Amino acid sequence: MHLLAVDDEPAILQLIELLVQFNGEHTVTAAECAVDALDVLAQPDAEPIDCFLVDIQMPGTDGIELCKILRSRHDHKKTPILMLTAMSDKSYIDRAFSAGATDYITKPIDIDDLLGRIKLIEEIVFSRKKQNQQPDLSNTGASETDAPLALHEPFHVRDINGMIDYLALENYISLMARKKLFGSAVFAFSIRDIEGLFRQTSRFEYECLVADVAEAITLGLSEHPHLISYAGNGTFVCIVEDGWQPDSEALADKVNIAIHTLGLYFNDGRPMSVKVSAGDVIRLVWKSGDSTIDALSAAHQSAEKESRRYAKDLENFWDDKDIVSR
Template sequence: MRIVCVDDDPIFLSILTEYLRELNPAAIRTFGDPREAATLAQEGALLADVLLLDMEMPGMDGTALCAALRATELHRNTPIIMLSSVQARDRVKGALAAGANEFLHKPLDRLELGARLSMVAQVLEERNRAAALAADIGSLRDQPDFAFRFEDPVLPGSDVGLVDFLALENHLLGLGWAGLPGTVGMGFRLRNAPWAYAHMDRLEYCDFVSEAAAMVIQHLSGLRFHMAYAGSGDFIAILERGQWVEREELQVALAAARGPMWAAYRALGLPPPDVAAGPPVRAPLIGASAGRLLQRVRMRLDAAVPLMPMGAWETLPPGLPYSGAPGGRISATLH
């Protein structure tokens, strides 16, 4: 991970560099003059995976530098963490509006700094893997045996209203420490996803999972939310602050939605998507972070909704070949 630090205090930069070296990053680059960093960014020469910016600097403060970085193509989505000894609410709001993702207060806590950068590293790893998968997809309909792992958070060809998992993580990072508290996350599990992955080709599996996603999105339609496929048959929805959903009511609605699908799927020798909701999780008012919220959503989902055993649907009688309408889509076959 390449880290760029901008602070006009050389002593603080020296201490920060020592902290960062303990994390073994690929490279650390420091600047005492924010204008120099801004110029290099505009020239496309400021390479960084994460930027640490001091808020109070002469000539160009951290908020102005953040805005300048966000105006470049190079750092439109690069995680930016502001460092400040000032906690004035208007300054914080200004930095968030300029595009900052997180705040750390001086004097820095090593554990907190390490935790924030660890979360950034996870996002970068996911971003690189998603980019590699996207580059390999090509014309998906011409590659029915395209391979991706069961746990990969990608759903090629889906058009039911999901966002990329990376975009969901970036959305949470963008909320920052001021906007994240009170945000609600909720997991959904396609319980028979292991069976589908084992018995369908990859396009069929994508259609099957997309059907499940469409069911969930339909029953969340009255709420403001973003939902992404998280791999392994799981979805994660992030509801805006002030939004809430009762899990029990949603469970009943999802179960009822399977009823009309049962006969059609059974005629094809396939199980209908079996989707269950996990408990909603609200980000705490103190100590909230994007990584912790996603982790808690996954943990609550794992505890509440077990995956269906691989052989649970083996007793289904063989059905018609999976073909149906042109393109072989489950949705086209059923509707």
């Protein structure tokens, strides 16, 4: 694995190089600012970067802006970005994750913590490289959007404010747990009859459907600070940070109105009937460690349960109507 470390402190860069090189078969390129980092990437013979380690406070373009720049590049939309910074204020953490950071470590560096995070990133990089070794579609006339996509598979919805990938959401909530999540809450939305919609759509249509629903959820939460991630299976997990305790039923209605306003269609012009159900709101006050990750899972399951309940109630309604008509 090859890493690019970006920090304006030479001592930190030297420490990272020593730690990484002596604790795995990895290599490191060092850059002292964002401009230097982009210059490294621009070199025609540059080794591909598997992971970025980025400081926030740097002269000129700071680490958060660099993170945005990296995420705007096609070749680094999925590359892990680990923020390694002295900035421990929550506002910086929120901005970093919103900009596309995968994880966040505060200085002074805990060596075991850093090595543990790099080990996890190594596993992610290895898994992605293995996936990329699947048969090449370029010689078959197929496009990337023709590749199989499992219904349960999470993917990152890009270019929507507040959307981050699911791994980043887990890292964010774990970090916030260590800093005491006073007033925070997690809940989820699940698309009704997602199995039926998945069967009827191409990969491109399905990804557009997920993106449109994500946009509607963002509109529904626009008055409150939030982060959202698509967790797969038609379910979106949301975190709100300002002590707000939403009415899940009223919020689902608001999101469904936004979906209707957007107007969703299949590629052949047929209107697409899409609605969501919202699960229980789970407060994160006093939760810590694994219990915060458990809260994400509970929110996910609650939304899917509510979606199934709605479908069952609808089925029973039509069964009752059929009995009456006879």
